[in-house]
Amino acid sequence: MIAVVLLAALSLALPAAEIVRLVDGSLVHGEITSFDEATGITLERVDTGGVLTLVWGHLPPDEVKRIKASRGFTGEEAAPWMVDVVHLIMRNGTTETGVLQPESDVTAYVLRRRGSSDRFPRSSVRSVEPGKVEGLSVLSAEELYLAIVASLGAPSDAPAHLELAIACEGAKLYDAARDHFLTVRELGPGLKAELVASRLSRIAIKLEDAVETADLDDIRSAIYRRQFELARERAAAFAQTYPESRQRGELMALEVEIDHRKREHFARKVVGDYFGALEGHLKQLSRDSSLSLDVARDLLENSLHQEILDDLAEAYVMTPEAVAQLWEQRRGGSVRTASYGQGTFLLGKSKALDFGRFDQADEEVDPADELEEDFDDLVAKVKKQREALAQQRTTAARGGGLDEVGPTPDEWWEAAEGDARRSWMAAYYAEFSGAIHVIEAKPRDCRRCDAGGYIEGTNEKSEPVLLTCPVCKGLKRERVVRAR
Structure with a gap:
């Protein structure tokens, strides 16, 4: 059992009064007369004698942690103790893992591994990757215990010994864990007495049935x-x-x-x-x-x-x-955008030009973004449409006309490059599979005809004609889908 001679002179009673910091930054001086780990505290003020009932939400997180820790509520789950390591990816394809040591220099890496140090020439190392592993995989039991104490601090009271005991149990240092739990019982008999008794009983069995304990630890590690x-297979084998x-x-x-x-x-x-x-x-x-x-x-x-x-x-x-x-x-999940692109017309006019929003609660939308076009854009488009009508009249008077050009849906599909097909299918899947949350599906201006629906050209007689846009097929738009 760990000696605790230096702790014998310490008072085990909690201070009669303490200063508690509230979430607004104000300080209250008083005695905590009741404590509930789940809900909060009751405090009797020193200055006025009034009683405050404070739920944990009235206190900042670090103050809640301080008050709980002072009463032994430092966490009860024995999680594996992880240490920082480096993985040396060697040029021969192997990997060497250990704690990087200060002796490493420009010629070699020095790794500490279970009580010994190994030196690896830098010329043999292809890359270095940081990582974390369970302590006992790279440190001896003594080294790991010292590392835990260095991290948590040397214990000076019952709550600190409890924290260290739980950490040692998680690190599979069962002898040290038992000693610290016994110290908790000596220094603070009322501190989580049921927990301490349960852990001492469990650790005693672990130490007596060491082979079984090692197998259970392997399951936990997996x-x-x-x-x-692998954990499931090991559990079945244990049973x-x-x-x-x-x-x-x-x-x-x-x-x-x-x-x-x-x-x-x-x-x-x-x-x-x-x-x-x-x-x-x-x-x-x-x-x-x-x-x-x-x-x-x-x-x-x-x-x-x-x-x-x-x-x-x-x-x-x-x-x-x-x-x-x-x-x-x-x-x-990130919002993803997909466009039907030049294949928008494959949907047909009704679906291609439909404007819809879905799952609007999923994201905040600036009201200004709800307007598809501002006033200047509207004026420009009206002007463009009038010019188109005038051009149609002119070409009709000259004997020309509005020619239908561009591929059929099947022709477009057959000729489309892989990226165009993939983008089209991504948009179609998002909008029509029913498997993805669609946030917004709407048309946007066709970039080929600038939302005019036509392009200028000539016919076989070299007469000026208006040609239906081969990209949007006269729809003036390409459809875009945003989904997650």
């Missing part, structure tokens, strides 16, 4: 490294190997934690992974010269979403239904 399937284990309750808790952390992890990844998979599918489809427009539409509307879910399910080792639930419950 969870924190996000190797969820089969030790059917009568006294630590079976901890195994069951770890099995629940595997599912919980796995779901949390992939819930954070699903948005980026989904759109990454979508981009991959669209690139592949855009290069398929045998893919017709009708078949592409059918895939985008009816089957591509499920294919993406199946891809993610395989990568996540989950069921497609579970991935679908993650996708439906997703939050956040």
Whole structure:
């Protein structure tokens, strides 16, 4: 047991009165007469004798943490203790990991690994990457304990010993954890007595059943490294190997934690992974010269979403239904913009020119942005339309006319480059698959005809004529979709 001779003279009672800082910066001097970890405190003021009931929201976060810590509420979960390391990516393809030492110089890197130092010539190293690993993977037990004390500070009271005990348990330094929990019991018998008793009992079993403990620690390590399937395999092996284990309750808790952390992890990844998979599918489809427009539409509307879910399910080792639930419950994600471009006319006039907003609550919109065009733009367009009518009359009088030019939908699709196809399919999928939240879908001015719907040209007789814009097919617009 760790000696605590220097602590014997310390008073164990909390101060009768203390200064509490409120969220508005004001200070209140008084005695905390009641404390609830979940809700707050009751304080009897020294100056007026009045009683204040303060919920934690009345105090800034650092003050809440201070008050809780002074009463031993420093956190109860024994999380793995991680240390900063570097990964040396060697030119021969291997990776060396350790704590970078000050002795490193221009000729070599020096890494500390479990009690010894290794030197690696810089000429043999291709790159250096920072990282974090569990302490015992690179430090000896003694080195790790000293690192934890250096980080948390040498304990001087019961709450500090409790914090150090929990950290040591998470670092798998069970002897040190037991000693610090015993010190907590000696210095502060009333400080989380039930927690301390429970942890001491648990640590005693861990030390007695050391082989089982090592296997459970391996499961926990796999969870924190996000190797969820490896953790599940190890849990199943533990249950089969030790059917009568006294630590079976901890195994069951770890099995629940595997599912919980796995779901949390992939819930954070699903948005980026989904759109990454979508981009991959669209690139592949855009290069398929045998893919017709009708078949592409059918895939985008009816089957591509499920294919993406199946891809993610395989990568996540989950069921497609579970991935679908993650996708439906997703939050956040960047707003993505896709344009039908020159293929806007494939939608038909009604769909191409439809103006709609969806999910308006998802983002704040400047009222000025709601106007599609300002007054100056409107004047310019009216003027352009009048000029177009005048030109039509002139060409008609000369015997010319308004000629229809440009490809049919199928011709455009067959001739479109891969990027044009991919962009068109991205916009179509966003708007019509039902799998993505559409924020806004609207037409914007065609850049080929400057929203005139026509271009000037000549016919076979070299007579001036107005030609229907080959890009927008007279729609004057190209359609853009913004979605997440």
